[in-house]
Amino acid sequence: MEVDKGKGEAEETRKVAEADRDTVTLKSSDGKLFEVSKEAAARLSTVLAGMIAGGSIDDNGTDLKQIGSEALENVVDYCNKHANSIPSAALISSSISFNTAPFKEPEEWERKFVDRLSHDALFDLVEAANFLGMERLLDVTCHKISEMMKGKSPDQIREVFNIKNDYTKEELEEIRQELAWAFYDD
Amino acid sequence: MAKQGGGGGGGVHSCQDDATTGDRISGLPNDLLHIILLRLDSTPEAARTSILARRWRRVWAAVPELSFRYHGHESRRTAPVCLRVNQALAACSVPTVDRLHIAMPRTSRCSFYLHHATYADGCGCASRRSDSQASSPFPWPQAFSGDESCFLRARGLRPSTSTSTATSSGVGRHLRRLDVHTNSPSAAPMKLFDTIDDLNLTINIKKEPSCLSHCPCRLQASWENDSITLDSLEEAEIYFSSGSTELLELIALLCNIAVILEKIIISYEPSSASLQAKNCARRSTACRSSRHIPNPTHHTTSAGAAGMDAGEGDAGHRRLPAGADGISALPDELIQGILAWLPSTAAAARTSALSRRWRRVWTTVPALTFHVEQQRPLGPNSSTPAAVDAALHAYSATATLSRLDIDVHDASSASRAAPWLTFASMRLAGELRLSLSGGAAAACRQQQAMGVQMFVVHPIQIISNRPPPPHLDLPICERATRIDLARINCELRLPSAGAFAALRVLRIHEAKLVQGDVGHLVSTQCPRLVQLEMCDVSLSVDSLAITSKSLERLVLRRVKLGTNGRINVAAPRMYYLVLDGCGDRSAAVTIATTMLADLTWNHAYEPKRHKLDGADRQIYRLVATYGSNVGLFKRFDLVDELCLHLSIPLRTQEYKKFLQDMDELPKTNILEVKGLSTKRHLETTMSHLLRKHTRLTKIKVDLFVENPKECSPDCNCVTSESWTTDDVDMDSLEEVEISSFIGHLDDIELLKLLFRCKIKIRRLAIYTLSGISLSQEMQKYIWGLVRPHCINLEFETTQFSR
Numbered sequence: 002m003e004v005d006k007g008k009g010e011a012e013e014t015r016k017v018a019e020a021d022r023d024t025v026t027l028k029s030s031d032g033k034l035f036e037v038s039k040e041a042a043a044r045l046s047t048v049l050a051g052m053i054a055g056g057s058i059d060d061n062g063t064d065l066k067q068i069g070s071e072a073l074e075n076v077v078d079y080c081n082k083h084a085n086s087i088p089s090a091a092l093i094s095s096s097i098s099f100n101t102a103p104f105k106e107p108e109e110w111e112r113k114f115v116d117r118l119s120h121d122a123l124f125d126l127v128e129a130a131n132f133l134g135m136e137r138l139l140d141v142t143c144h145k146i147s148e149m150m151k152g153k154s155p156d157q158i159r160e161v162f163n164i165k166n167d168y169t170k171e172e173l174e175e176i177r178q179e180l181a182w183a184f185y186d187d
Numbered sequence: 188m189a190k191q192g193g194g195g196g197g198g199v200h201s202c203q204d205d206a207t208t209g210d211r212i213s214g215l216p217n218d219l220l221h222i223i224l225l226r227l228d229s230t231p232e233a234a235r236t237s238i239l240a241r242r243w244r245r246v247w248a249a250v251p252e253l254s255f256r257y258h259g260h261e262s263r264r265t266a267p268v269c270l271r272v273n274q275a276l277a278a279c280s281v282p283t284v285d286r287l288h289i290a291m292p293r294t295s296r297c298s299f300y301l302h303h304a305t306y307a308d309g310c311g312c313a314s315r316r317s318d319s320q321a322s323s324p325f326p327w328p329q330a331f332s333g334d335e336s337c338f339l340r341a342r343g344l345r346p347s348t349s350t351s352t353a354t355s356s357g358v359g360r361h362l363r364r365l366d367v368h369t370n371s372p373s374a375a376p377m378k379l380f381d382t383i384d385d386l387n388l389t390i391n392i393k394k395e396p397s398c399l400s401h402c403p404c405r406l407q408a409s410w411e412n413d414s415i416t417l418d419s420l421e422e423a424e425i426y427f428s429s430g431s432t433e434l435l436e437l438i439a440l441l442c443n444i445a446v447i448l449e450k451i452i453i454s455y456e457p458s459s460a461s462l463q464a465k466n467c468a469r470r471s472t473a474c475r476s477s478r479h480i481p482n483p484t485h486h487t488t489s490a491g492a493a494g495m496d497a498g499e500g501d502a503g504h505r506r507l508p509a510g511a512d513g514i515s516a517l518p519d520e521l522i523q524g525i526l527a528w529l530p531s532t533a534a535a536a537r538t539s540a541l542s543r544r545w546r547r548v549w550t551t552v553p554a555l556t557f558h559v560e561q562q563r564p565l566g567p568n569s570s571t572p573a574a575v576d577a578a579l580h581a582y583s584a585t586a587t588l589s590r591l592d593i594d595v596h597d598a599s600s601a602s603r604a605a606p607w608l609t610f611a612s613m614r615l616a617g618e619l620r621l622s623l624s625g626g627a628a629a630a631c632r633q634q635q636a637m638g639v640q641m642f643v644v645h646p647i648q649i650i651s652n653r654p655p656p657p658h659l660d661l662p663i664c665e666r667a668t669r670i671d672l673a674r675i676n677c678e679l680r681l682p683s684a685g686a687f688a689a690l691r692v693l694r695i696h697e698a699k700l701v702q703g704d705v706g707h708l709v710s711t712q713c714p715r716l717v718q719l720e721m722c723d724v725s726l727s728v729d730s731l732a733i734t735s736k737s738l739e740r741l742v743l744r745r746v747k748l749g750t751n752g753r754i755n756v757a758a759p760r761m762y763y764l765v766l767d768g769c770g771d772r773s774a775a776v777t778i779a780t781t782m783l784a785d786l787t788w789n790h791a792y793e794p795k796r797h798k799l800d801g802a803d804r805q806i807y808r809l810v811a812t813y814g815s816n817v818g819l820f821k822r823f824d825l826v827d828e829l830c831l832h833l834s835i836p837l838r839t840q841e842y843k844k845f846l847q848d849m850d851e852l853p854k855t856n857i858l859e860v861k862g863l864s865t866k867r868h869l870e871t872t873m874s875h876l877l878r879k880h881t882r883l884t885k886i887k888v889d890l891f892v893e894n895p896k897e898c899s900p901d902c903n904c905v906t907s908e909s910w911t912t913d914d915v916d917m918d919s920l921e922e923v924e925i926s927s928f929i930g931h932l933d934d935i936e937l938l939k940l941l942f943r944c945k946i947k948i949r950r951l952a953i954y955t956l957s958g959i960s961l962s963q964e965m966q967k968y969i970w971g972l973v974r975p976h977c978i979n980l981e982f983e984t985t986q987f988s989r
Binding site: 167 | 222
C-alpha cells in the first residue's frame with residue numbers, strides 16, 4: 002500500500018475553492034471530503050456529469066457510499082492530473098470507430114498513475130471508475146490489469162490475482178479439450 | 188506464448204498461500220472483465236482464462252470483440268489455424284460482435300475450404316452484431332500468393348433477420364457495406380452474406396501464380412456454389428492493377444448473383460495489358476471502353492438485371508491457368524456488351540482471332556456496325572463488302588440483333604447493300620441505318636446514263652440489253668423499330684405487301700428515286716409509324732396520300748412529286764407538320780388533322796387547292812414564308828409564335844401589296860423575322876409589323892440576308908416618313924433579340940426604329956454575325972441609344988445594365 006498523496010492537500014484545495022462554485026465536493030464511504038473541479042468531473046465522469054446537471058450535488062459533500070476514501074482520492078487525483086495534462090484530448094471514448102486501435106493507449110502519466118497503485122488500490126479504482134462512469138479511467142485501469150495477465154499461464158494468473166482454482170481435475174481436463182484451439186498460440 | 192503444458196493439477200493451488208490480498212479480480216462485474224479480456228492480445232489468450240476458475244469459465248465467451256492473430260509460419264504440429272478459429276467462433280456466445288480481427292499465418296496451408304468456412308463463420312458471427320459503429324478488419328486467405336496480407340473489411344454490419352447460430356452459415360445475413368482488400372480475388376467474401384448493399388473491392392494481383400493449377404485452393408470450387416445471392420447489391424467498385432482469371436470470375440460472379448446490380452466501377456492501371464476494353468456490362472447494357480486508357484482509369488459501367496444463366500457453357504474456360512488473359516473468362520454476355528461498344532463490327536470480329544474461346548462471341552453481339560469501303564488500305568474499322576457479307580453470314584442464328592448500322596463509303600460497294608437489307612429484314616429487331624454516303628454517286632450516274640425514267644411505275648418491265656439499273660429493295664422488316672436510309676442514290680423500291688409491324692420512325696434522306704407508293708406504305712403497312720421524314724426525295728408516284736392513325740410528326744422537305752401531284756394527309760394525331768418546298772411549292776395539299784400545333788409551311792397557299800382541314804384557328808407555332816400565301820395567314824387567328832421568312836419584293840407596287848397583306852397576319856406573342864432578301868426595306872417592313880402587333884412580348888430579328896436582292900440605289904419605292912413608329916405603343920414587349928448584326932447603317936436604323944416606339948424592355952440581345960465583332964465604341968453607342976428603353980443590353984461578350 003503506497004498512498005503518497007495526502008488527504009490534507011485535498012482538504013486544502015477544498016477550502017480554497019469553497020467560495021466559488023467551480024468545484025464539487027465528494028464524500029467517500031468513510032466520510033472524507035474531496036474537492037474536484039466541476040469541469041473535470043463533468044467531463045470525465047458520466048455519473049457526476051449527470052448529478053451536476055441534475056442538481057443533486059450536495060455542497061456539503063455528495064455522498065458516494067460505494068467508494069472508499071483511498072479510491073476516491075485516486076479518482077480526484079486522476080481528475081486533477083487529467084485536467085492539467087491533456088485538457089483537449091481528454092475524452093477518449095472506448096467505443097472506437099473502425100480501423101483504429103481498440104482504445105487509445107494510456108498516456109505516460111496515466112501509466113505511471115496506475116503503476117504506483119497497490120493491487121487493492123487498483124481494483125478499488127476500477128470499481129470506482131466503473132461506478133462513476135469514468136470511461137477513460139476504466140480503460141486505463143483495465144489496461145493495467147490486462148497487462149498483468151498478458152502472456153501468463155493460468156497458474157501464473159491465479160498467482161497474480163489470488164484466484165482460487167475451484168475446478169476438479171476432470172473439469173480442467175474437459176475444459177482443456179474444449180479449448181484446445183486456445184492453447185496453440187505460436 | 189508457448190504452448191501450455193497439459194497437466195492441470197500439480198501446482199494449481201500453490202499460489203494461494205502467498206496471497207496478501209483477496210481475489211479482487213474475480214469479484215469484478217462481468218462487463219469489467221470483458222474490458223480487461225479484450226485488452227489481451229487475442230481471443231485465445233482471453234479464452235485461456237476459463238482455466239482459472241469456475242467464475243471464469245464463460246467470461247471470455249461474452250467478450251464483444253474477437254481477435255485472432257497468427258503470425259509467422261503455421262506450425263505443422265498443430266491443428267490448422269482456421270480450424271481453431273472456427274472452434275473459437277463456435278464457442279463464442281456473444282450475441283453481437285463489435286469487432287472481429289483475424290490475421291492468418293502467411294504460409295497457412297492451402298486449404299481454401301477451411302478458410303472459407305472460417306470466414307463464413309466469422310462473418311456469420313459478425314453479421315449478427317447490432318450496431319454498425321465498429322467494424323471488422325479481418326484477413327483474407329493467403330493461399331494464392333505469398334507476401335502481402337489481404338483484408339476483408341466488413342463495415343456496417345446489420346443484424347441478421349434470422350437468428351442463425353454462428354456455426355450455421357444461416358440465411359438473411361445482410362451487409363450494408365463490404366470493403367475487400369485482397370491480392371487474391373475470390374468470391375468468398377461475398378458468399379458470406381446473403382445480401383450486400385455496397386461492395387468495394389481493392390484487388391492487387393500478383394503476376395505470378397503461387398499455386399499450381401491443380402492446387403485444391405483453386406477458387407473454382409467456390410464458384411460452383413451458386414447458393415448465394417446479392418439481391419440488394421446495387422453498386423460495386425473494383426480496383427485492380429492487372430487482370431487475372433480470378434478477378435474476372437469475380438466480376439462474372441457478381442453479375443450472376445447480384446440481380447439488381449446497376450453499376451460496377453472498375454479502376455485499373457493502364458499497364459494491365461489484358462484490360463483493354465474490359466468493362467463489363469450486362470445485357471442491354473452500356474459499357475464504355477477505350478483502347479488507350481489514361482492513367483489511372485475509372486470506368487463506370489451500368490449493368491442491368493442479370494439472371495443466373497450467364498456463362499454456363501464456358502465453365503471450362505474459367506479454369507484457365509492464372510495469368511492467362513483474364514477477359515476470356517467473362518461470360519459471353521459481358522463480352523458482347525464490350526464488343527457492342529467497339530467502333531465497328533470489324534473490330535469486334537477480330538477478337539475471334541484471340542483464342543478458341545473468342546471464336547464465336549462476336550457473332551452474338553446485339554449491335555453490328557460496318558463502314559464499308561473497298562479502297563486500300565482499309566481503315567481499322569472498315570470492311571469490304573465481302574467482309575460484311577461474311578460477317579452477316581457468320582452472325583449467330585439465335586442472337587437478337589437490335590441495331591444494324593451500315594455506312595457505305597464507296598460507290599462500287601453500294602450495289603452490294605441489298606443482301607444486307609435482306610438480313611436486316613429477317614434478323615433485326617430494332618434500328619436499321621443504311622447510308623450510301625457519297626459512294627452511290629457512281630451508281631446514280633450509271634442510272635442516269637441508262638436513261639431510266641423518273642416515274643416508271645414498274646421498273647421491272649424495262650427491257651434492256653444492259654444490266655438492270657441499280658436499285659435497292661427495302662424488304663419488309665417486321666421487327667424494326669426505326670429505319671433510317673440516307674443518300675440512297677439509286678432507286679429505292681418499297682415493298683407493296685407485308686407490314687413493318689413495329690416501325691415507329693421512318694426517315695429517308697436524299698433518295699434519288701423512291702419507287703413504290705410511300706403513302707400506301709405508311710397508310711397500310713406501318714400501323715405504328717409515329718414519325719415520317721422525307722428530305723430530298725423523289726417519289727415515283729404523282730401523289731402522296733397518307734392516311735394514318737398513328738402518325739404524329741410528318742416532315743416533307745423538297746420531296747419531288749409528279750406533275751399535277753397532290754399531297755393528301757389524313758392523320759388525326761398529327762401535331763407537327765413540315766411542308767417545305769415539296770412538289771414545286773404549288774402542288775395541291777390537303778391536310779386533315781385536328782391536333783395541329785406546329786406548322787412549317789413553305790408552300791403556296793390558295794384556299795381552294797391547299798387545305799388544312801380540322802386544324803384549329805389557333806396554333807402554337809407557325810413558320811411560313813411571307814409573300815404569296817396570304818391565305819395561310821388568314822387561316823389562323825392566333826399563333827403563339829410566328830416566324831416569318833420575309834421575301835421582300837423590290838417593286839413598289841408589289842411592296843405596297845406586301846405591306847397591306849401584313850394586316851392579315853394572325854395575332855402573335857412572339858414574332859420572329861428571318862430569311863430576309865434585302866435589308867433595303869426592312870425598316871418600313873418592321874415598322875409596319877410592329878404597328879400590327881402591339882401585343883408582342885418578344886421580337887427576334889435575324890438580319891442575315893439569305894438571297895440578296897438589291898434594288899437600285901436610287902429606288903424611292905418607299906417614303907420613310909410615312910412609316911414612323913412614334914405613336915406605336917408596345918408596352919407588353921419584354922425582350923428583343925437581334926442576330927446577324929453587323930453594325931451597318933441599316934442595322935442601326937432598325938434599332939432606332941424600334942426605340943422610337945413607346946417601349947420599355949427588359950432585355951435586348953445583339954448577336955453579331957460569326958466572325959464580326961462590334962467595336963467598343965459601337966457597343967457604347969448602341970447602349971446610349973437604347974439605354975432609356977432597356978434595362979439590360981447583351982452583346983456576345985459584354986453586357987450593359989442599368
